Amino acid sequence: MDQELAGKVAIVTGGSGGIGRATVELFAEQGAKVVIADVETDRGTELADAIGPLAAFRRTDVADPDDVQALVGFTVGHFGGLHVMVNNAGVPSSFRRLLQNDLRDAQRVLAVNLFGVMYGCRFAGLHMAEHGGGSIINTTSMGALTGGSSPIVYRTSKAAVIQFNRSAASDLAEYGIRVNCVAPGHIATGITDYDLEPVIRLSQPLQRQGTPVDVAHAMLFLAGERSAQITGAVVPVDGGTSAGPSFVQTQLLLAQARDHGGGDAG
Ligand SMILES: NC(=O)c1ccc[n+]([C@@H]2O[C@H](COP(=O)([O-])OP(=O)(O)OC[C@H]3O[C@@H](n4cnc5c(N)ncnc54)[C@H](O)[C@@H]3O)[C@@H](O)[C@H]2O)c1
DSSP: OOOTTTTOEEEEETTTSHHHHHHHHHHHHTTOEEEEEESOHHHHHHHHHHHOTTEEEEEOOTTOHHHHHHHHHHHHHHHSOOOEEEEOOOOOOOOOOGGGOOOTTHHHHHIIIIIHHHHHHHHHHHHHHHTTOEEEEEEOOGGGTSOOSSSHHHHHHHHHHHHHHHHHHHHHGGGTEEEEEEEEOSBOSTTOOSOHHHHHHHHOSSOSOBOHHHHHHHHHHHHSGGGTTOOSOEEEESTTGGGOOOHHHHHHHHHHHHHTTOOOOO
């Protein structure tokens, strides 16, 4: 099969670890030249060295617009263009409930998760608009597609990404720039530092552990020509969690409620 990204140049923010790393590896396998942009220099440099001349590392804090502008300039200078921008870097927020949460992390979480995406779209968009278009992919979260309390700041930042994604998609369409989101859920990475097994058993309809490669495949689809007619979309990669619990999971919850004397749950 032909390489799907042959001749393309891509940036992956948060590319040193987890989902970003899997995306860097898949894009390089599919023929793209990839710039890994991350604050984690050691892991990013090692990854670029392992891939070889198809990859380069650039230390970038996505919360800093000057860094993101310099990243795009570096990429165009190093690889001669920019066709795919993956705004994937993200950080978790406190799991504390609202009344126990001093919200001190809110500015940093919004700066990385939301403003980082906005800067990435703008600076990549400025280049793409002048050079025949491109594909931008933003990482939101299943936590923005479902209701629920904590992590409240994280959910808020990712929900804002979805609204920004729609606005950017309609605004940039005239330049041939497509803008889409992936929404991962329950993928084992550095950000999910808890036991995923019981969470999946109780809330994810597909009883299968999602991997960073699963998300990378959705990124590849949105990056390449097979998604040429898709913009402004949100693609969940969450084993169905945002679709709601399965029949068996609902029965399990009701049985637990009855065991705890919850009475007739209907
Ligand atoms: N793992 C999941 O289940 C899950 C679920 C929903 C959404 N996400 C989102 O997926 C994306 C990737 O996360 P992951 O699961 O691979 O976690 P991860 O922690 O393994 O990877 C995140 C990467 O982003 C980098 N990063 C953090 N702050 C940065 C900054 N200011 N500038 C540049 N890079 C920065 C980190 O160094 C790290 O390499 C994030 O946006 C995350 O919110 C993950």
